[in-house]
Every structure is written in structure tokens, then in C-alpha cells.
Amino acid sequence: MAVSDAVSRAPAAASPDRRRLHVSAPPERFFGYYPGTVAVITSAHGADRNVMSAGWHAALSAEPPLYGVALGRTRYTHGLVLAAGGFAVHFLPFEQARVIAAVGCVSRHGGVDKFDRFGLATAPGAVLPLPILQDAYLAYECRVSAVHATGDHDWVVGEVVALHHRPEAFDEGRMQDAQRVAGTVYYGRSRYEALGRGDRVDFDPDAFREVAPGD
Numbered sequence: 001m002a003v004s005d006a007v008s009r010a011p012a013a014a015s016p017d018r019r020r021l022h023v024s025a026p027p028e029r030f031f032g033y034y035p036g037t038v039a040v041i042t043s044a045h046g047a048d049r050n051v052m053s054a055g056w057h058a059a060l061s062a063e064p065p066l067y068g069v070a071l072g073r074t075r076y077t078h079g080l081v082l083a084a085g086g087f088a089v090h091f092l093p094f095e096q097a098r099v100i101a102a103v104g105c106v107s108r109h110g111g112v113d114k115f116d117r118f119g120l121a122t123a124p125g126a127v128l129p130l131p132i133l134q135d136a137y138l139a140y141e142c143r144v145s146a147v148h149a150t151g152d153h154d155w156v157v158g159e160v161v162a163l164h165h166r167p168e169a170f171d172e173g174r175m176q177d178a179q180r181v182a183g184t185v186y187y188g189r190s191r192y193e194a195l196g197r198g199d200r201v202d203f204d205p206d207a208f209r210e211v212a213p214g215d
């Protein structure tokens with residue numbers, strides 16, 4: 001039996017009396033749903049510019065293209081993005097994991113220019129006056145379209161007005177090929193891992209939709 005057939009006919013979720021997961025309510029400690037691909041956010045307003053890491057981010061809409069990032073209100077980047085009305089979202093290869101860790105550990109509140117300190121090469125945005133990190137394999141230029149207060153962060157939504165990418169990181173179907181250019185996954189607590197160096201499986205979506213004979 002193919003892997004996809006086995007998965008599509010797997011039994012329903014276990015009943016509560018077979019629960020194997022540890023439960024804490026309220027949570028003992030919020031895990032932050034890691035691991036996940038980490039992003040790097042830049043913004044600039046006048047002569048001021050900044051860069052920080054963000055593990056909490058998501059695509060929100062295809063038409064119009066929208067992307068969201070959770071910015072803590074204490075981050076220097078938070079005020080800069082709201083003043084500028086724009087931000088750029090970058091994805092850096094695993095070889096740049098040290099940069100991701102560094103810009104997420106140092107704040108511009110201390111006066112440091114992180115681009116200079118960590119030697120980050122930038123080029124101007126195509127549409128917005130934002131620094132675009134040239135070591136990224138994918139970057140979105142975003143114009144702020146909404147800001148939603150979410151607990152101790154603001155969920156900042158941006159309309160994607162330009163996209164930058166390194167062609168060799170993607171296959172012919174524009175799917176990211178992490179075995180060509182490994183993206184960076186963040187586990188929390190300063191641990192990073194290369195995307196695309198583990199097992200890989202492709203599923204046939206139709207295998208989940210068809211009704212098996214006798215079902």
C-alpha cells in the first residue's frame with residue numbers, strides 16, 4: 001500500500017481515555033509552537049533603519065497578497081514599522097543562522113546599527129524605501145495595511161507590493177527547494193536547524209479525497 005493510502009485510511013483520533021499528551025491548563029509555559037521557519041524583518045524611516053528576527057509570522061491572503069508579523073510593542077522595530085508604514089520580510093539560508101540569532105539578540109534601543117555591526121549587505125526596495133537583505137533567498141516588501149493588538153504583541157499586516165527571490169532556491173514550479181538552498185528553522189532557545197536535510201515525502205491530494213470501496 002502506498003504511504004498516501006495508509007494515511008488517508010488511518011483510524012480517527014484516539015479517544016480521551018487513550019490520551020498520551022501531557023496537559024497543563026493554564027499552560028505551565030507557552031511553547032510558542034516551534035519549530036518553524038524564522039523570518040528577518042527590516043524597516044527604515046528617514047535616516048533610521050533596523051533589522052530584527054521574527055519567528056511569529058504568516059501568509060494571510062493570496063489576493064490581495066497579505067503577510068503578517070507579530071511585533072512586540074517593546075521592539076524598536078515596532079515603532080519604526082508604524083512610523084515608516086512599511087516593512088520587509090526576509091528568509092535567510094541556514095548559512096546565515098548566526099545573523100538571524102544576532103539581530104534577534106541585540107536591540108537598536110541601545111543605539112547600535114545592526115546592519116553595520118553584523119555586516120549585512122542591503123539594496124533599496126523596488127517600491128518602498130526599505131533595506132532589502134541581499135543574502136535572503138526570498139523577501140517581501142510590505143506596505144502596512146492593518147495593525148491588530150494581540151496580547152503583548154501587535155499583529156502587523158502588510159500588503160506585499162514587491163517580491164525578491166533567488167531563482168536557484170526554487171524549482172521550475174516555483175516551489176522552494178530546500179535541498180538546493182536550505183532555509184532556517186528555529187526551535188526556540190537559540191537552536192536553529194537546516195531545512196531540507198531530513199526525510200521528504202510527496203502526497204497525492206486525491207488519495208485523501210476518494211472514498212475507498214466498502215467504506
Ligand SMILES: Cc1cc2nc3c(=O)[nH]c(=O)nc-3n(C[C@H](O)[C@H](O)[C@H](O)COP(=O)(O)O)c2cc1C
Pocket residue numbers: 038050051052053054055056057070071072073074075076077078100101103104105106107108109153186
Ligand atoms: C529566532 C528569534 C525569533 C524571534 N521572534 C520574534 C517575533 O516573532 N516577534 C517579536 O516581537 N520578537 C521576536 N524576537 C525577538 C526580537 O528579534 C528581539 O527582541 C530583537 O532584539 C528586537 O530588536 P529591536 O529592538 O532592535 O527591534 C525573536 C528573536 C529571535 C532570536
